[in-house]
């Protein structure tokens with residue numbers, strides 16, 4: 001299988017690179033060779049290299065910054081997926097794309113299903129929803145994998161931020177009224193690779209994609225708040241000096257972008273279609289912290 005992977009320097013992209021290496025031909029150009037803000041480059045590369053699958057793990061993920069740079073967020077998160085979809089359809093490639101729990105407004109009180117109405121509260125979520133719609137409308141065979149609260153020991157994420165703050169401060173104030181499922185980048189990549197392996201084994205790949213395309217939720221089991229996630233991480237880290245952690249309300253931590261109060265995603269469709277279940281967030285957090293020393297932030 002020929003795979004074109006974008007965003008291989010990012011959290012999920014890096015883990016995908018590890019999972020997909022050795023699986024046929026893999027091309028993972030950096031931003032210097034493939035800039036998602038240049039749809040012409042994207043189209044040219046896809047038409048020239050003719051991959052079987054484009055895995056798009058690149059995105060504009062700076063949630064607060066996106067409020068100040070809506071055009072940049074839309075170019076990367078909406079226009080680029082549209083160009084990928086168009087070129088992929090022309091060469092018969094399939095597209096695997098990642099999206100977010102922030103497409104929802106957070107007013108639901110039970111896990112979001114794939115077909116629930118969206119209602120993004122911020123520019124990032126809106127741009128990601130536009131990317132989903134563009135891909136679905138492109139006519140390319142595609143899998144849209146929505147995940148949530150992604151962390152790992154490298155890159156930019158909430159876990160590394162609070163570990164840094166824990167070393168610098170005597171106390172932390174963390175919002176306790178936003179609920180979701182923290183998801184290890186590695187478990188997303190491993191689950192995605194298993195889905196791709198099923199596609200590869202299919203005797204009729206066109207039929208497989210026709211039956212299995214669409215939106216799937218792929219985030220950890222269980223739920224917690226950012227406060228609960230912080231407490232659990234710090235308890236497991238056993239730092240020489242653990243700061244006090246104070247639960248606060250969202251309005252006590254004002255941010256440019258509004259975030260959903262509840263964005264837990266149901267994994268039922270993933271299990272029904274592919275027989276795959278993501279690990280519980282507490283198990284993944286333990287595995288992640290045991291997997292090595294965090295990169296200095």
Ligand SMILES: NC(=O)C1=CN([C@@H]2O[C@H](COP(=O)(O)OP(=O)(O)OC[C@H]3O[C@@H](n4cnc5c(N)ncnc54)[C@H](OP(=O)(O)O)[C@@H]3O)[C@@H](O)[C@H]2O)C=CC1
Pocket residue numbers: 006007008009010011012013030031034035036037056057058059060061076097098099100101128146147148149150151155156
């Ligand atoms: N992080 C999270 O909490 C969540 C993420 N997601 C989704 O998962 C996917 C992966 O996210 P994650 O791994 O966290 O992302 P990261 O922010 O860790 O990585 C994003 C990657 O995209 C690349 N990139 C950004 N802009 C461009 C561009 N113009 N041209 C080429 N490459 C570009 C970055 O390159 P460079 O290194 O050069 O900046 C980086 O490699 C995204 O679709 C995201 O929306 C979904 C839910 C939660």
Ligand SMILES: Cc1cn([C@H]2C[C@H](O)[C@@H](COP(=O)(O)OP(=O)(O)O[C@H]3O[C@@H](C)C(=O)[C@@H](O)[C@H]3O)O2)c(=O)[nH]c1=O
Pocket residue numbers: 061062063064100101102147148149150157158161162165172173174175178226253255259
């Ligand atoms: C650093 C910090 C953050 N917070 C709050 C702010 C915010 O409400 C919440 C999360 O903060 P962050 O800005 O780190 O996380 P955020 O950028 O909102 O994370 C999101 O990223 C995008 C890419 C996604 O797709 C989402 O699934 C989600 O993971 O924690 C505190 O309460 N105290 C703190 O000290």
